[in-house]
Amino acid sequence: MIELDGKKYITDKEASTRYGYSLSWFKRQRYKKLPPPFIKLPGKGKVFYCVTELDKWFKENIYIYK
Secondary structure (H helix, E strand, O other): EEEOEEEEEHHHHHHHHHHOOOOHHHHHHOOOOOOOOEEEOOOOOOOOEHHHHHHHHHHHOOOOOO
């Protein structure tokens, strides 16, 4: 987990564990340019998801929210 501008961000692996969706699901969503929103840090190429945005997105879009 990292913090940028006062917001907490997690990796796709951490998101997979937290929300119960496979790592490949998150990768497929990014490949298809579908939500949930993510950021990619320049240079490292690591993908991060904002925890508050993920919580909101899953709550609004997924029927079974864990």
